[in-house]
Amino acid sequence: MATVLITGGSSGIGLGFARRFAADGHNLVLVARDQARLDKAAAELHDRYGVHIDTISADLATPDGCATVEKHLTSTAVGVLVNNAGHSLPEPYPRSPLADEERMLDLLVRAPLRLTHAAIPGMVARGKGAILNIASVAGLLPAGTYGAAKAWLIHFSESLRRDLAPHGVRVLAVCPGFTHTNAPHIDTIPVWMWLSVDQVVDQAMRDLRRRKPRSIAGRHFKLYATAVHHAPRRLAARMARSRTPKD
Template structure:
């Protein structure tokens, strides 16, 4: 088994990626800002699966943190065979109400971090003739939902191109585009979710399982569930005003 590096690994989809890849026997490098949560997850996975787990505390919106992760990915003596770009955040308010510093950090995390980590790991993968990259995008990549959608659309487009360009060299790149998923993501951004019906939610284990399966199959895009596959198709033909959805509201 190879080593997988996962960003945003301390909770949600990132932690689920760690658990499923650990169960497959892969060694792990867990990246996030929360040292305590990473240490707890690392101890859990070492005990459950007997694998090597490295913890790397880094803020990917900071050049020093991103540089640290890039250096680890490019280290030829400790090759990384699977990269999961999962770190992300959501912005609750409209663009004109959000401080520009938050928008810039949002852009760096979703676009610059994925670009930098992919560039760092790719030469080693190409030299070995194999590698896997999963970029966690969102169904929002298909929808007109502000700068979050714009950032995820970049990630979707980048992944499609990279998979087509590097698959022949053994490197598989997939954009994973889930819909509403039960994690801490929405609570962290302060979004009210009680109005969202139960049938609209996906479970994290399913999202990760389908994303890893589609990546291994060489698919450029993975959209878990028929519901969100339908949303992706509908976005090509329905008016933007219908696909934008309701405004986000803060939790009460």
């Protein structure tokens, strides 16, 4: 079984992927900033599934944090990389502090760029592998810097998918909508719109097997994505002014 490295793997969607891959018998490498949370997640997963789990405490919004994980990716046969670490900001641009904006972009753009670059040579040499980039349906609309970063991740994934397909490496952009994670709940969003982590993970694993370029869970978010794709740009911009779904 391939070893799976998951960033942001101690909670939320990242932990959901960790459970799924562990249930399938894969060994894991979990990356997050909080070592205590990593240790708790690793112990629970090992006790339940019996797989081997390594942890790496690293802040991927920093060059040193990325370098730590890159070293692991280049020295270990990691067969699946899940770029999941990320967060949004409570205030839109430019009301958020510039330092916070830069840190968010470092985490959402620079970290996946660097870690993917480190993982690709080994996967290509082995003739197999998979990269799952956790984007968002927010990336389908002009939705501030968060949406712009997720749009970059979607397009990056789709370009990389074409380039790596001849080498046996699959790439999938996972685009969740509103998902129940450890993030604060948004009371103004109707209950029926929310997805569970398992729904997002289940759909992503199906779409990975089907070699699809994007994975969108939930019929309502699939309809949303279709409407956005076909809507005139002026209408799409109006849609973006409302609160855009975020993972």
